[in-house]
Amino acid sequence: MCSDHITPWSKNQGHSGHTWSWLGAAMQGTALSFGSMAIPGGWRYHPAVLAQTIATLAEMFPGRLRWVAAGSGEALNEHVTGEDWPEKEIRNRRLESGVKIIRRLWQGEEVTDLSGPVKTDRAKIWSLPNVNPAIYGAALTPETAFRLGGWADGLLTVQKPPEELQKLINAFRDGGGSGKPVVLQMHVSWDTTDEQARYNAWDQWRNNTKGPVACANLVTPEDFDRVCADVKPEDMDEVILISADLNRHVEWIRMYRAMGINEIYIHNAGKNQMAFIDGYQQSVLPFLEV
Numbered sequence: 001m002c003s004d005h006i007t008p009w010s011k012n013q014g015h016s017g018h019t020w021s022w023l024g025a026a027m028q029g030t031a032l033s034f035g036s037m038a039i040p041g042g043w044r045y046h047p048a049v050l051a052q053t054i055a056t057l058a059e060m061f062p063g064r065l066r067w068v069a070a071g072s073g074e075a076l077n078e079h080v081t082g083e084d085w086p087e088k089e090i091r092n093r094r095l096e097s098g099v100k101i102i103r104r105l106w107q108g109e110e111v112t113d114l115s116g117p118v119k120t121d122r123a124k125i126w127s128l129p130n131v132n133p134a135i136y137g138a139a140l141t142p143e144t145a146f147r148l149g150g151w152a153d154g155l156l157t158v159q160k161p162p163e164e165l166q167k168l169i170n171a172f173r174d175g176g177g178s179g180k181p182v183v184l185q186m187h188v189s190w191d192t193t194d195e196q197a198r199y200n201a202w203d204q205w206r207n208n209t210k211g212p213v214a215c216a217n218l219v220t221p222e223d224f225d226r227v228c229a230d231v232k233p234e235d236m237d238e239v240i241l242i243s244a245d246l247n248r249h250v251e252w253i254r255m256y257r258a259m260g261i262n263e264i265y266i267h268n269a270g271k272n273q274m275a276f277i278d279g280y281q282q283s284v285l286p287f288l289e290v
Contacts, residue, residue: 001035001185001265006044006077009207010228011221016197020053025149028062035183037138037156038068041091042099047098048123051105058129069156069183070099071138075219079288085217092144093117096151099135106132136183140212142171149175154166159186159241159256166259181262188241188249189269190276200270201240209239233240240269246283253288 004019019036027034033143038054072091079085086094097117104111110124138156145155145168155172157165167241169182187208189201205227207215208217218224236242241252256264268276 001079001183004037004039004077006080009076009224011225012203013221020057023057023065024060027057030179033064033066035067035069035133035156036065038070038072039078039095040102041071041073041078041094042071042098043081043083046120047101047109047118048105048120048125050098051102051123052125052127054102054133055106055125055128057130058131058133059127062129063131065133067134067136067154067183069136069138070095070152072216073198074216076215076221076224079219085219088216090117092147092214099151101191103135136181139168139172140215142168145169145172145177146175149173149177149180150206152177152179152180154183154262156183156185159184162259163254165256169259169261182260183263183265184256184261184262186241186252186256186266187239187269188243188252188266189236190242190244190246190249190279191270191272192244193241194244197242197270198236198242199235200272201236201242202231204271205240205269206231206236209235246279248285249280249284250287 002019002023004014008014008016023034024038038050039045040050054065054068072088072095075085092119101111101113101118101120105123105125106128108128110122111120112122113120134153136154136156137152139145139267140158145157149172155169155177157168189197189204191197191200207224209231210227214227219225243249253264
């Protein structure tokens with residue numbers, strides 16, 4: 001899975017490539033299936049542009065772009081259009097409006113809506129796949145999860161302590177998501193020692209110590225670096241699963257799978273990606289029932 005940023009969370013991360021360009025190259029060069037975040041609220045991408053982008057990838061690589069997870073966005077990425085960044089309720093309405101537009105376009109309709117939160121004039125997608133990707137909803141809080149339970153095809157969320165994650169999943173199901181898939185992005189940090197793994201997490205992912213409100217409303221990487229200036233490496237244990245022992249990683253994955261989560265996407269927070277992939281191939285994946 002991948003996210004959709006124009007801007008990194010921190011200057012230390014240094015890069016932020018274009019998701020949809022990368023996905024085309026990734027699917028051409030692999031046999032993997034993919035899922036991606038998508039922000040259809042009409043800032044960087046009008047939902048008609050997103051609908052066409054996603055439909056083209058799904059037509060080119062049938063069945064490989066399995067889902068997109070629609071979210072209400074973050075000022076970090078969407079402020080570039082110069083519009084005022086609205087409160088959460090308005091962002092939610094724009095999200096839901098954008099999802100409705102995309103679904104109608106994927107059915108081959110010509111869509112005009114000049115009165116809704118996201119205006120659309122005679123939009124139509126001319127190249128469509130035989131099977132459209134599912135549209136999941138992205139949620140970080142139980143309140144958001146409950147709201148999207150009725151319209152989303154599934155839930156995407158991030159790793160939390162089990163009791164907090166269960167509350168969020170329950171809210172999604174109570175809001176209409178019963179029986180729909182739940183997808184988890186699991187943040188870990190692994191290296192040859194716990195200390196190095198902890199440093200890796202602190203160096204690249206200390207923004208994760210801030211809550212959903214800050215993540216949605218801070219505007220620049222410099223803003224995140226400023227509010228995270230007092231974060232210490234030992235603080236990272238509260239928000240990322242950190243261990244040099246890959247047996248513990250197996251236990252964490254099994255714990256979340258036992259909660260009924262359908263798919264787990266594992267994000268190693270450090271830069272040591274090839275070593276991480278090799279370590280998981282040798283010492284994690286063989287011990288999971290897939």
